[in-house]
Structure formats: C-alpha cells, structure tokens
Amino acid sequence: MTDKDLIDAAAGALPCDTNLANCSIVDLLLGEIRRNATISLRHGRIVGVDDGLRAERTLDLKGLFVAPGLVDSHVHIESSFLTPSEYARIVVPRGTTTVVADPHEIVNVLGYDGMRFMLAASEDLPLNVFFMVPSCVPATDFDTAGAALFASDMYPFLREPRVLGLGEVMNYPGILFKDQKLLDKIALFRDAGMAVDGHAPGLTGKDLSAYVAAGIGSDHECTKPEEAFEKLSKGMYIMLREGSTAKDLRHLLPAVNPRNASRFLICSDDRHPNDLVDEGHMDHALRLLLAGGIDPIDAFRIACANPARWFGIRDSGAIAPGYRADLVAFESMESFAAKFVFKDGILVAEEGRLLCEPPASKPPLRDSVNIKWLTQDDFRILAERGKRIRVIEAFPESIITGARLEHPKVEDGLCVSDIGRDIVKLFVIERHRGSGNIGKGFIKGLGLKRGAVGGTISHDSHNMIIAGVDDTSIFKAAKHLNKLKGGLVFAVGNEVLLDLPLPVAGLMSDRDAAWVVERLRAFDALFEMEGLSNPSPLMTLSFMALPVIPKLKITDKGLVDVERFSPVELFAD
Numbered sequence: 001m002t003d004k005d006l007i008d009a010a011a012g013a014l015p016c017d018t019n020l021a022n023c024s025i026v027d028l029l030l031g032e033i034r035r036n037a038t039i040s041l042r043h044g045r046i047v048g049v050d051d052g053l054r055a056e057r058t059l060d061l062k063g064l065f066v067a068p069g070l071v072d073s074h075v076h077i078e079s080s081f082l083t084p085s086e087y088a089r090i091v092v093p094r095g096t097t098t099v100v101a102d103p104h105e106i107v108n109v110l111g112y113d114g115m116r117f118m119l120a121a122s123e124d125l126p127l128n129v130f131f132m133v134p135s136c137v138p139a140t141d142f143d144t145a146g147a148a149l150f151a152s153d154m155y156p157f158l159r160e161p162r163v164l165g166l167g168e169v170m171n172y173p174g175i176l177f178k179d180q181k182l183l184d185k186i187a188l189f190r191d192a193g194m195a196v197d198g199h200a201p202g203l204t205g206k207d208l209s210a211y212v213a214a215g216i217g218s219d220h221e222c223t224k225p226e227e228a229f230e231k232l233s234k235g236m237y238i239m240l241r242e243g244s245t246a247k248d249l250r251h252l253l254p255a256v257n258p259r260n261a262s263r264f265l266i267c268s269d270d271r272h273p274n275d276l277v278d279e280g281h282m283d284h285a286l287r288l289l290l291a292g293g294i295d296p297i298d299a300f301r302i303a304c305a306n307p308a309r310w311f312g313i314r315d316s317g318a319i320a321p322g323y324r325a326d327l328v329a330f331e332s333m334e335s336f337a338a339k340f341v342f343k344d345g346i347l348v349a350e351e352g353r354l355l356c357e358p359p360a361s362k363p364p365l366r367d368s369v370n371i372k373w374l375t376q377d378d379f380r381i382l383a384e385r386g387k388r389i390r391v392i393e394a395f396p397e398s399i400i401t402g403a404r405l406e407h408p409k410v411e412d413g414l415c416v417s418d419i420g421r422d423i424v425k426l427f428v429i430e431r432h433r434g435s436g437n438i439g440k441g442f443i444k445g446l447g448l449k450r451g452a453v454g455g456t457i458s459h460d461s462h463n464m465i466i467a468g469v470d471d472t473s474i475f476k477a478a479k480h481l482n483k484l485k486g487g488l489v490f491a492v493g494n495e496v497l498l499d500l501p502l503p504v505a506g507l508m509s510d511r512d513a514a515w516v517v518e519r520l521r522a523f524d525a526l527f528e529m530e531g532l533s534n535p536s537p538l539m540t541l542s543f544m545a546l547p548v549i550p551k552l553k554i555t556d557k558g559l560v561d562v563e564r565f566s567p568v569e570l571f572a573d
Contacts, residue, residue: 009042009053010321016040016047016055017345023329025049026067028305028318031297039066041325044344048321059347061329064339068304068317069097069326070282073239074168074197074220074267077118077129078105078507079457079542081500081520082273084122084129085358086513090276091127093349094283095338097326098128100311102167102197107134109368109432109462109505111147117365117505119160125358126348128326130311132167132197133157135185139170139460142547142567143555146368146432146461151184158192164311165195168220170460170548172200173565175214176207183214190215195311201400201549204230212236218310220267223248223400225255232263237310239267240302242285244275245539247397249285253292261298265306272539273513274520286336296333368506369456369486371429371464372436376475379427379468381415381440383408387571389415390559391423392544392552394445396535399543403552403561404444405572415442417469422533424448425471428545429464429478430556431456431506437556441570443467443544447533451492452477455538456506458545463556465545467537488538490526498526 008014018041025034040048040055047053077087077099091099101122106114115133122129133154138145157163166189169175174182189196200211201221212234220239222228228238232255240256242249246269256264266285280287282303289299308317315324325345328338341349348356393402409418417424423444430437446453452468454477464481468474468491476491480499486506489499500519502509509516527537534540547553547560552568554560561568 005043006045006047006322009040010047010051012053014042016042016053017057019053019055019058020066020327021058021060022063023061023066024063025319026065026297026300028068028297028301029320033065039319039327041345044325044346046319046321046323046325049319061340064329064331065333066319066327066329067300068319069328069341069343070095070286070303071265071307071316072096072099072268072282073265073307073310074269075099075101076103076105076270077101078103078505079270080273080276081502081507081509081516082513083362083504083508083510084118085125085360086516088125088127088358089354089513090273091281092341092343093338093352093354094281095328095330095341096127096282097328097341097343098130098307098313098316100130100132100164100307102132102134104134104136104167104460105462105507106505107137107147107149108139108460109146109507110365111137111149112153113365114147114505115157119162121362126343126354126356130162130164130313131160132165132195133163133189134167135182136168136170136460140547142560143461143545143557144430144432144435144437144463150181151188154185154188158188164313165189166197168197168199169216170199172203172207172211175211186215193312198236199548202227208234218265220269222252225252228252228255232260237263237265237306239265240285241267241269242288243269244272245270245397245536245543246399249288250292253289253294256294256298258295258298261294261301262306264302265310266303270539272520273517274524277517283336283338290333290336362510365505367485369431369464369482370434371431371478371482372434374429374475374478376471378438379425379471379474381425381570383410383413383415384571387573389442389570390552390568390572391442391444392426392554394443394534394540394544399546399549401544401550401552408442419449419469422447424467424469425474426467426544426554427465427474428458428554428556429466431464439554439556439558441554441559445534446537446540447531448537449531451490451497453490453537453541454478454481455488455542456481456486456502457488457542459543460546460548461555462506463545465541467541488523490523498522
C-alpha cells in the first residue's frame with residue numbers, strides 16, 4: 001500500500017474496499033455521536049467519513065454505534081496463561097483491537113530470548129500487540145531472577161516498530177537512590193522520545209515528585225481518588241486497573257471528571273482467562289465506566305483515544321481519514337457489547353466469535369524449571385523459643401498485603417500450620433539456576449484447610465511458590481511442578497488432585513484457550529469444594545513474592561519489608 005492509494009481513494013479516484021453505512025459514529029474528536037454516517041475504508045485505513053465515496057462492497061450497520069477499537073494500556077499477556085495467539089482469540093471478539101504488553105514475566109525468566117519470543121509469537125494476529133521493554137529484570141536484589149536486562153541489552157529493541165517505550169519502573173526506591181543502571185534505562189527511552197511507564201503504589205509528596213522528574217509519566221497502581229489526584233497534578237497519566245486480583249477501577253471513579261478525563265486510561269494488568277471469558281476484558285472496564293456515570297464520550301476517550309496520545313500511536317484512537325480501520329460496532333451505550341469487530345478494515349469477529357484462525361506461532365524456548373534436588377526435610381521450620389513469627393496477611397482482590405506478628409503453633413520443636421487461625425506455611429523455591437535457595441514463611445488469608453497449592457507463577461522473578469498445611473503435600477506439589485516443567489498444582493498428601501501444565505517458560509500453556517479455561521474452572525470448583533475463603537487463591541499466591549508492593553512479601557531469599565525496602569527475619573523478638 002502506498003500513500004498515493006489512500007489519497008486517490010479519499011479523493012474518489014479509486015474505489016474504497018468497504019463502506020460501513022448507516023453508522024452512529026462515536027466521534028472522539030468532535031465529542032459527539034454522528035448519526036446516519038458512512039465510514040469508507042481502503043487497505044486497512046479509514047479514507048473518508050460521509051464523503052460520498054464509492055466502494056466495492058457496502059455493509060449496512062443499521063444504526064449500530066461504531067467506535068475505535070478498545071485498548072488495554074498495560075497488560076502482562078503471560079498472566080493469562082495463554083500464548084499471544086490464544087489470548088487474541090478471547091479478547092478480540094470483545095472489542096479489544098490493541099494491547100500494550102509488558103512481557104515482564106517471561107523476560108524475568110528467559111531474558112532477551114523471552115522478549116524475542118513474545119515479539120515473534122504476536123506477529124500477524126488480528127490484534128495489535130505493542131510492547132514496552134521491561135525495566136526491572138531483575139525487579140530487585142531481594143530475589144533471584146532467571147535473567148538480567150541492562151540498558152545495553154535494550155538498545156536493539158528501540159528499532160522494533162511495535163516497541164513503544166520502557167515498561168513499568170517498579171523499583172521506585174532505585175529512582176530515589178539514583179541507581180545508575182536504572183537511570184540509564186530511563187534515559188535510553190526518554191531521549192528517544194518514547195513513553196516510560198510507572199509503578200508507584202502509595203508514593204506521595206517529594207518522593208513522587210522525584211519519581212516523576214526522572215521521566216516517568218504514568219501509573220496503574222492508584223487505589224484511592226486522592227492518590228490519583230496528586231499523581232494527575234504532577235503530570236502523570238493514570239491507568240484505571242481492573243484485573244483478576246486488583247480491581248481498582250470502581251474505587252477511582254470519583255477521581256474522573258470532564259476536566260481531567262483526558263489523562264485517564266484503562267488496563268487489566270493481570271487477568272485470568274476464565275475472567276476474560278465470563279466477565280470480559282476492556283469491554284468489562286468500559287461498562288464499569290459507563291455504569292459509574294462517566295460521560296459516554298469521555299468513557300470512550302479513556303478506552304480508545306487517550307492511550308494513543310500517551311504511547312504516541314498516531315494512527316489510532318479516532319474515526320478519521322488516515323487512521324487504522326480498527327473498529328468496534330455495538331448496539332447500546334448503556335450495556336456495551338461488541339457485535340462486530342474490524343481489524344485493519346477486515347471483519348474479524350462477530351457476536352463474540354472470532355472469524356479467523358490466529359496463527360499458532362511457537363518459536364522454540366528452552367526449559368525454564370531448574371531446581372535443586374529437594375527432600376521433605378527442606379520444608380521444616382525450626383521454632384525459636386519465645387519468638388513470634390512474621391506472617392503475610394493476604395486480602396481479597398488486592399495485591400497489597402498486611403504484616404502481622406503471631407505466636408507460632410509449635411509441634412516437636414517445629415513451627416507448623418495453624419488452620420484454626422488460617423495461618424499456613426509458605427515457601428519460595430528458586431527455579432532458574434538450581435541454587436537451592438528456599439524462602440520460608442507463613443501466610444494468612446488463603447483459607448486452605450488441607451494439602452498444598454502452588455505454581456511457577458510468582459511475580460516478578462517467577463520462582464516456585466507453594467503454600468501448604470503439611471510438609472508431605474508441599475513436597476509433592478514441588479516435585480510435580482518440576483515434572484510439569486512449570487504450572488499450577490493442588491496436592492493432598494502424595495496425591496495430585498489437579499494441575500495445569502504451563503511449559504512455556506513456566507508461565508503459559510501450549511494448549512488452546514478453551515482447554516485452559518476448562519482447567520481453571522476445575523480449580524475454582526475444587527477450591528469451592530475445599531471451602532477456601534479466598535476467591536482467587538492461585539492469583540493471590542502469585543503476588544506474595546512481589547517485593548515492590550507493600551507491606552510484607554517473600555522471595556527465595558526470605559521475607560522482605562517493602563515499606564522499609566529491606567530483608568527481615570521470619571522470627572521477631
């Protein structure tokens with residue numbers, strides 16, 4: 001396609017490919033609904049609106065609303081347990097035509113090779129998959145990642161057309177301490193005129209100003225309107241997050257008004273495929289905006305146009321000549337549901353069903369689970385007389401944890417789980433280098449009454465994480481995860497009740513989306529039958545090793561007090 005083709009089609013000298021007739025356009029440039037309109041398309045671009053252009057075919061949309069395709073401004077595709085092609089199969093029919101992915105998870109496991117894998121595996125999909133280069137590989141020095149990515153390693157990605165900038169800078173203490181390696185990464189992308197995403201939960205005052213002054217322009221970690229207001233006032237874009245565990249959008253709605261709506265975006269961050277199927281993707285977030293009283297034009301700007309402005313995607317986010325013909329048609333503003341989805345001018349989804357088969361690209365990857373030989377004795381925790389233990393307290397629908405001091409239950413000189421107080425043992429096993437590191441702790445809030453649950457998904461370094469009532473179950477879970485080459489498991493004694501193999505970097509399945517969703521539903525049913533009080537124990541568990549989110553976390557090296565940003569002992573006087 002040449003620019004001359006578009007010029008000739010727009011001028012009427014060449015026929016358009018398609019006319020979408022009888023539309024109600026959600027015009028995000030004028031800020032109004034344009035009724036009885038016609039959108040003319042050629043070679044995947046919009047070439048005219050109500051310009052009387054002829055086309056080889058006409059599709060009568062019979063008054064349906066038409067808006068730009070929805071955008072997920074910050075997502076870790078790996079956290080869906082799906083490869084990019086299977087991820088597209090679920091989200092595209094819901095109206096999402098663009099995602100900005102931070103492959104932070106796989107790059108922490110496989111480094112440069114992980115980034116290359118995601119770029120290759122997301123080619124030629126009916127979904128625009130843009131990338132932010134992960135900034136924190138490793139995220140901190142408190143745990144063991146599978147790789148390290150420095151500014152010099154990132155330079156080749158500046159030439160990738162689908163790379164938009166630097167991914168979430170989670171190590172905000174590193175900014176405040178002027179860590180040169182981190183500052184070099186920011187400078188590389190800032191000097192190239194590219195976006196730098198942030199991650200600064202609870203950061204405020206002078207520290208927030210210093211963080212923003214370093215060149216960071218967005219944040220998806222706000223949980224309260226007051227936090228959003230301060231970050232807005234200091235120049236940041238705010239991403240309203242609605243994930244599987246962190247559901248912040250509703251809480252932040254009071255911060256959104258017509259004066260500042262241009263500075264908000266929506267994102268999922270981490271969302272399980274069963275939630276994508278049952279509840280939705282960005283369509284779900286958009287419905288929450290509309291139901292929360294946000295003006296419809298502002299809601300669509302947040303969902304479609306604002307991401308294009310922040311990330312510099314010049315041909316996205318509006319229905320106008322020269323823009324990508326990535327469009328979603330729907331019947332109702334009150335209850336948004338995608339009826340037709342167009343990608344590059346081609347109808348790719350209808351009534352919730354993908355019409356094309358995404359290419360199942362499977363670039364080769366090495367095995368990623370490499371643990372030291374274990375014995376059941378590795379999971380013993382010797383008691384220390386008169387001392388209390390630090391306990392991580394998990395909260396439903398939140399990745400922020402509490403930090404408790406509790407007297408341990410002791411049997412035969414060993415600290416053991418206490419299901420009466422909902423306190424069970426928690427372990428993080430280093431799985432990249434076979435170092436033998438095992439972080440030992442306790443967690444409250446899972447509701448586990450027997451057995452052990454665990455997986456090789458534990459943000460951000462993705463070491464093996466297991467919570468369990470007894471050592472036999474914990475040992476069995478660890479051995480089984482090693483056998484699977486990564487995944488999720490629920491074991492009771494020496495029996496595995498259920499598993500989900502995730503052999504692609506220990507993060508993603510090599511099976512289709514329907515199979516993964518079915519297996520996750522089986523986990524949900526099993527957890528309900530077992531009487532677990534936590535609505536999403538596997539997702540909750542996956543965030544317990546994230547040492548950049550307050551308050552108390554655990555890594556393969558032990559417990560971390562995130563507010564002090566320092567290691568702490570399990571036992572306290």
